[in-house]
Structure formats: C-alpha cells, structure tokens
Amino acid sequence: MSENYQSLAKKIVQYLGGQENITDAYHCQTRLRFKVKDEKRIDEGELEALDGVAKYINNAGVHQVVIGTHVKDVYEEVTKLVSLQSSGTSEPGEKKGPAAAVIDFVAGTFQPIIPALSGAGMVKAVLALLIVFDVITADSQTYYMLNLFADGVFFFLPMILAFTVAQKLRCNPILAASVAAMMMHPNWGALVTAGEPVHFFGVIPFTLANYTGSVIPILIVIFFQSYVEKFLNKVIPKSVELVFVPMLTFLIMGTLAFSLFGPIGSILGGYLATFFTFLSVHASWVPAVLIGGFLPIMVMFGLHNGIAPLGVMQMAELGYDSIFGPGALVSNIAQATAVAVVALRTKEKKTKQLAVSGAITAYMGITEPALYGINLPKKYPLVAAMIGGASGGLYAGLTNTHRFATGSSGLPAVLLYIGDDTMRYFWNIIIALVIAAVVSAVVTYVLSFKYETKVTIDVPDMKAVVLEDTLLINPVPGTVMPMNQVKDDAFASEALGKGFAVDEPIGEVIAPFDGKVAAVFPTKHAIGLVSDTGIELLIHVGLDTVELNGQYFDALVEAEQKVTKGQRLLTFDVQQIKAAGYVTQVPIIVTNTPQYTAVELVKEGLVAKEEEVLVVKV
Incomplete structure (x- = not known):
C-alpha cells in the first residue's frame, strides 16, 4: 500500500x-x-x-x-x-526543558501501548453489548473467557509498560519486563494476601503491596533500573557481562523494587487515586470542560501526550476514566462537525474536498487533518469547535460520565461507555456528543457568513490567491460606459467577461488595485493584472490596436512585477492612435467573471482616475 x-x-x-x-x-x-x-x-x-x-x-x-x-x-x-x-x-x-522532557517521556512510554489498550477496550465493549442484549450471561464460560481476552492487557500492564519505558530510556526491555514479572509473580500475590510481614534476609522489609495492573510503581522502578543497568554495563568486563549484568540487575532491582521503589510508587498511586476520586465527587465537570474545550490547543503544542496517560492511570486505579476520555471524545466530534459545516459553506473546491475528508477522519478520532488543514487556518471553525467541545464536556462532567476502557476518541468509542451493568453512561455520552455537535455546528454556521465570503483559487504561475468582495478604482481617466456600448461584438457581448469601458481616454493606465502583473502583451496595447484579492483583469487599450505593433505605446512595468493601487502601468498617445484610424475605447474586463456572483458598474460618465467605478462580489 x-x-x-x-x-x-x-x-x-x-x-x-x-x-x-x-x-x-x-x-x-x-x-x-x-x-x-x-x-x-x-x-x-x-x-x-x-x-x-x-x-x-x-x-x-x-x-x-x-x-x-x-x-x-x-x-x-x-x-x-x-x-x-x-x-x-x-x-x-x-536537549529539552523539564516540562518538555516529562511530556516526551510519558508520551514515548504510553503511545506504543495504545493499540493494545484500544483493542482490549473494544473487546470489553463487545462483551458489555452481549450482556445488555442477553446474548450471554455474566456467569457463562463465554463471558469468563471474553473478559480474560480483554483483561490480559490491563492485568499485565506493568510488564508492557516496563518494556516501553525501557525502550524510551534505552535500556534492555527484556530485563525490564522480567523485573516487572517478579513484581506480578503469583507467589508474591500469595504473600500479600496472607498479610504476614516479609523480611529479605531477615533484615530488609518488603512492603506488602499488589502491583498487578498498576502504573506508577513500574515507571519508577524501570527509571532507576536504567541507571543501574548502564552502570553495570560500564564496569563489568564485556567477556562476562552477558551473565553478570542480568544477574546483578535482577538482584539489585528485585530488592529495590519490593523494598523501596515499588512501595513509593504504590503510595503515590494511592494519592493519585484519592485525587481522581475527589475530582469525580467534587469537581467532575472540570476535566471534561478543560479537555473538551482546549484539546485542539493541547494537540498543537503536544500537551495532550502528557495528559492522556492520566486516563490510563485512573483506569488502573479506579477501573474507569473520567479525566481524559469524555473530554477528548466530545472535542473530536465538535471539531469534526465544525469542519463538516465548513465543507457545506465553503465555495472553494479544494477546501471543500479537504474539509470532507478531514471531517470523516475526525469523526473516527483522528483530528489532525481537520485541525491543521481547515480549522486552524480558518480560525473561526476552531473557535466554534472549542465552544462546542466545552459545552459537551460540561454535560459529560456534570453527569460524571466515564468510560470503562481506553480506545480511540472517535464515534466507535461510545461503546466504551457501556459498563457497570448499566447503559447510563452510554446515553450520557451520546447526549454530550449531540450537545457538542449542535453547538459547534450552529456557531460555525453563524460565523461562516462573515468569514466564508472568500474563495481560494490557483492562478497559473502564481501561488493561491483569495477571492473577496472588491471595489476597483478607475484605471483609465475618461468617460466610463457600460461594456455593451463598446464598438466590438466580442467585448460588447461580454463573452470575454463582464466589466466596463472608457471612452475618450487620457493616455495612461494606472493599477486599479494592489496586485501583480500577469502579462504585458508584446505589442504593449494590453495588460493583464491579478489583484491580491483574486480579480483577474484585462485592460485593452483601443480596438484592433494590436496591428500597431507597439507603436504609440510605452509599458512601464513587466510581467510578474508587483504593483500598488494608483501606480502608472502604461502610457499611450491617444491622438496618434486616432490619427492612425483606430478606435480608442478601452475595454476593462474581469476575465474570471464566472467565479463571482456579481460584477457591477457603480459610476458612469466622466470619471477621474482613482475614483471607485466597479464592484466585484463573491
């Protein structure tokens, strides 16, 4: 592929x-x-x-x-x-700052295990559906085995984390997983269950703590193991390091894990669980509102990588996640909805295509294409999505909505909110998503009337420009008249585009806007311009004057040159052109007329230069 x-x-x-x-x-x-x-x-x-x-x-x-x-x-x-x-x-x-280093460490540790957590989470969701629809019963062997399929990842989470932490810290991941295996050994679990004090060599006390499914203890243990292992690799001769480095690593880290670092991590994990419980009881709305509203900003700065693991930690401690999951889900759906509205409202083909694809992937939980392709450049859908995400997050938080497994934060993730033998959290997250989608859609739609008056187009040999409503000043002083009065059927029929003409011109052409010279004809009788706002304009001096082969004309600019409103572009000798038998009417044509809703003359008759004479509407 x-x-x-x-x-x-x-x-x-x-x-x-x-x-x-x-x-x-x-x-x-x-x-x-x-x-x-x-x-x-x-x-x-x-x-x-x-x-x-x-x-x-x-x-x-x-x-x-x-x-x-x-x-x-x-x-x-x-x-x-x-x-x-x-x-x-x-x-x-x-080299990173302290905050960046912590985020980088946490992200590098947890990102690799996301697929496993997502897969296990979806298995739990399927299991919950089978129970809700009475396909299986909670005391059946099928339930027992499906639950085993899903719980394996969470039960052995310390070993998986040990592997990824070791990879991040550039130490041996197999040795790290082996140390985690010691802490999860059934015999240690039996000692914890028995509750009798354990003293290593009769001297060193081992704190009785269960490390199955934990997070903080293994992070601390492997962090220090990386230094122990590197020290041993440095001091032990290469000829025997294959045997002695693993042996000493197990002896040292096994002792420190059960006596010092594991208990410290277990205490910190307990404090973390207390904090999570406090939030759930006294301020359940805070995390969901903050994540729901500000997740796009967090994504831009990479801060979400340091916050998302809090949900995994909460799940390891309490069995559910209300810190990150609900806010992330409503935020993503709000972004998807905002970009979907942009797809409906924009007049620019490429933007529409990008918005449609971005909306689809955002609804599935991947928002970067929508965020960086549409919402951030346009700004107003980003603001709308943040308002919608915060609104949905507020409802999810006030109802203490939480998920029972981790997974991607897209529409399929609603199944992760089925658990505890109830559908309450599932229906709450659905309502939160509807609130987020409706609010972001309404705000995006209202703001689009102000910000979607522009159309981006590609002009040959130029970068993308933006079409917007524009007033043109008169580029040729003289008598302004409608295009249908020009003495040439091609111009008068507006087959080349709408615009106007100038009769009895004074012999100069000025720039009617800020922009760029698209082309200066070799015979100098005509000049093409492109404005900074997207208007493609042809100024044609006289009728059939191409036959003069440049005589009586003097071009003051050249192709690709930037020009400013009022700048002289071309001079010509009106009397000599008339004497040569040519009509001196000057058609001024908007050659990309089909891209506009209206090209209207706002003033006729004798018009001086730099007076506004034509309005072009998107």
Missing part, C-alpha cells in the same frame, strides 16, 4: 531541501517528523500546498508534516529516499 505514496514522499523530501538536507526522520500517529541541516532550503509554501499534506509545522527545530492516518505508509516511502539515524517512531535524543 505504501507504494501509492511514492510521489508524495518524493515531493516532501524535495521541498525539505532534498535527501542530503535531511538528517533524521521518524513519525507518530499522524505526522512525519524531520530534522534538517539547513532550514533555509525548506520550501514551506510548496510543502504545505501538497495534496496529502494537511499542515507543515516547525517546532523547536523539528519539522512536522501532518499527513493523517496513513502516515506510516508515507513514512515507508520516505525511508527509501533518505538515510535515517533513528528507528522511526522514537524521537532522537535532544
């Missing part, structure tokens, strides 16, 4: 300055991340304009290219084009 993205990968590498400019590349769930030698070689405009690229972001020297859910396929093609230092999904070491 990745072969379908060969062309996109090649262009991304090209606009990043070529393969020789890229020093490293890796990816997360939706973005390619690059490091380069020379940032000046990056063509940001071309990169962001690529079909398949939702957004380009430069964050602290890491160049992020937002792709979407198929980022892995694009990454596979990128790896064929560049020489990489890292392994793909793990970010190479770099």
Whole structure:
C-alpha cells in the first residue's frame, strides 16, 4: 500500500531541501517528523500546498508534516529516499526543558501501548453489548473467557509498560519486563494476601503491596533500573557481562523494587487515586470542560501526550476514566462537525474536498487533518469547535460520565461507555456528543457568513490567491460606459467577461488595485493584472490596436512585477492612435467573471482616475 505514496514522499523530501538536507526522520500517529541541516532550503509554501499534506509545522527545530492516518505508509516511502539515524517512531535524543522532557517521556512510554489498550477496550465493549442484549450471561464460560481476552492487557500492564519505558530510556526491555514479572509473580500475590510481614534476609522489609495492573510503581522502578543497568554495563568486563549484568540487575532491582521503589510508587498511586476520586465527587465537570474545550490547543503544542496517560492511570486505579476520555471524545466530534459545516459553506473546491475528508477522519478520532488543514487556518471553525467541545464536556462532567476502557476518541468509542451493568453512561455520552455537535455546528454556521465570503483559487504561475468582495478604482481617466456600448461584438457581448469601458481616454493606465502583473502583451496595447484579492483583469487599450505593433505605446512595468493601487502601468498617445484610424475605447474586463456572483458598474460618465467605478462580489 505504501507504494501509492511514492510521489508524495518524493515531493516532501524535495521541498525539505532534498535527501542530503535531511538528517533524521521518524513519525507518530499522524505526522512525519524531520530534522534538517539547513532550514533555509525548506520550501514551506510548496510543502504545505501538497495534496496529502494537511499542515507543515516547525517546532523547536523539528519539522512536522501532518499527513493523517496513513502516515506510516508515507513514512515507508520516505525511508527509501533518505538515510535515517533513528528507528522511526522514537524521537532522537535532544536537549529539552523539564516540562518538555516529562511530556516526551510519558508520551514515548504510553503511545506504543495504545493499540493494545484500544483493542482490549473494544473487546470489553463487545462483551458489555452481549450482556445488555442477553446474548450471554455474566456467569457463562463465554463471558469468563471474553473478559480474560480483554483483561490480559490491563492485568499485565506493568510488564508492557516496563518494556516501553525501557525502550524510551534505552535500556534492555527484556530485563525490564522480567523485573516487572517478579513484581506480578503469583507467589508474591500469595504473600500479600496472607498479610504476614516479609523480611529479605531477615533484615530488609518488603512492603506488602499488589502491583498487578498498576502504573506508577513500574515507571519508577524501570527509571532507576536504567541507571543501574548502564552502570553495570560500564564496569563489568564485556567477556562476562552477558551473565553478570542480568544477574546483578535482577538482584539489585528485585530488592529495590519490593523494598523501596515499588512501595513509593504504590503510595503515590494511592494519592493519585484519592485525587481522581475527589475530582469525580467534587469537581467532575472540570476535566471534561478543560479537555473538551482546549484539546485542539493541547494537540498543537503536544500537551495532550502528557495528559492522556492520566486516563490510563485512573483506569488502573479506579477501573474507569473520567479525566481524559469524555473530554477528548466530545472535542473530536465538535471539531469534526465544525469542519463538516465548513465543507457545506465553503465555495472553494479544494477546501471543500479537504474539509470532507478531514471531517470523516475526525469523526473516527483522528483530528489532525481537520485541525491543521481547515480549522486552524480558518480560525473561526476552531473557535466554534472549542465552544462546542466545552459545552459537551460540561454535560459529560456534570453527569460524571466515564468510560470503562481506553480506545480511540472517535464515534466507535461510545461503546466504551457501556459498563457497570448499566447503559447510563452510554446515553450520557451520546447526549454530550449531540450537545457538542449542535453547538459547534450552529456557531460555525453563524460565523461562516462573515468569514466564508472568500474563495481560494490557483492562478497559473502564481501561488493561491483569495477571492473577496472588491471595489476597483478607475484605471483609465475618461468617460466610463457600460461594456455593451463598446464598438466590438466580442467585448460588447461580454463573452470575454463582464466589466466596463472608457471612452475618450487620457493616455495612461494606472493599477486599479494592489496586485501583480500577469502579462504585458508584446505589442504593449494590453495588460493583464491579478489583484491580491483574486480579480483577474484585462485592460485593452483601443480596438484592433494590436496591428500597431507597439507603436504609440510605452509599458512601464513587466510581467510578474508587483504593483500598488494608483501606480502608472502604461502610457499611450491617444491622438496618434486616432490619427492612425483606430478606435480608442478601452475595454476593462474581469476575465474570471464566472467565479463571482456579481460584477457591477457603480459610476458612469466622466470619471477621474482613482475614483471607485466597479464592484466585484463573491
């Protein structure tokens, strides 16, 4: 499948300055991340304009290219084009501030286990549905085994986390998982259940704590194990390290895990559970409102990676998540709805296509294409989505809605809210989603009347410009008249576009707006302009004056030159042109008339230069 993205990968590498400019590349769930030698070689405009690229972001020297859910396929093609230092999904070491380092550590630890948690969560959702619809009973063997399928991940969560923590800290993940296995051994569980004090060598007390399904203890244990293991690898001779490093790691970390770090983590986990319980009872609305309203901002700065694991921790401690899940779900649905409204309201074809695809993926839980492709650039749908997300989050929080398993925050995730032998939380999250969708849709729709008066188009040899309502000043002083009075059927019929004409002109042409010279005809009798607001204008001096081959004309500008309103562009000798037998009427045509709803003359008769004479409406 990745072969379908060969062309996109090649262009991304090209606009990043070529393969020789890229020093490293890796990816997360939706973005390619690059490091380069020379940032000046990056063509940001071309990169962001690529079909398949939702957004380009430069964050602290890491160049992020937002792709979407198929980022892995694009990454596979990128790896064929560049020489990489890292392994793909793990970010190479770099200097970070304390807050950034903590977020990076937490994100790097929990992101790899998301697929397992999502899969287990959906199995639990299926199990809940089977119970609700009386397909199976809670005392059946089928229920017992399906519950086992789902609970395996959560039961052995410390071992899975130990592996990912070790990968992040660059120590041996197998040794880390083995230390976690000690802490989850059934014999240790039997000692905890018996409740009799345990003293190692009769001296060192081992605190009786159950580590099954826990999070904090294993994070602390493996963090310190990474230093112990690196020290042992440094001091033990290479010839015997294969035997003695694992042995000493087990002896040292086993002792420290049961006597010091495990108990500390268990205490901290208890405090965390108390905090979660306090929030659920006294301020249940706060997390859902904050996450529901500000998740898009958190995503932009990567802060969500440090907050999302709180939901996993809460679930490990209490069996449910009300910290992150509900707010994330209503936020994503609000964003999806906002971008869907943009798709209905926008007049620009490419934006409509991007909005439709962004809405679909956002409804499924991946919001980066919608966020970076539509909502952030346009701003107003982002504001609407934040208002809608906060509104839905408020309802979810006030009703203490929570999910019973983790998973992606898209529409399928509503099944995760079935649990505790009740459908109450399921119906609450549905109501919260309806509130989020309705509020964001209404706000987006209302704001669109102000902000969707513009249409983005592509002009040959120019970057995208924006169409908007514009008043043109008179570019040729003289007598302004309707186009149908021009003594040439091609112009008078408006077959070339709507506009007006100037009779008895004074011999100069000025720029009627700020913009760019699209073309100066070799015979200098006509000039094409494109305004900064998207108007394509042809100013044609005289009828059939092409036959003069430039005689009596003097062009003061050239193609591709920027011009400002009122700047002289062209001069011509009216008397000499008349004497040569040519009509000196000057048709002024909006050549992209079909892209506008109206092109209307607002003043006729003798009009001086720089007076407003034509309105073009989107």
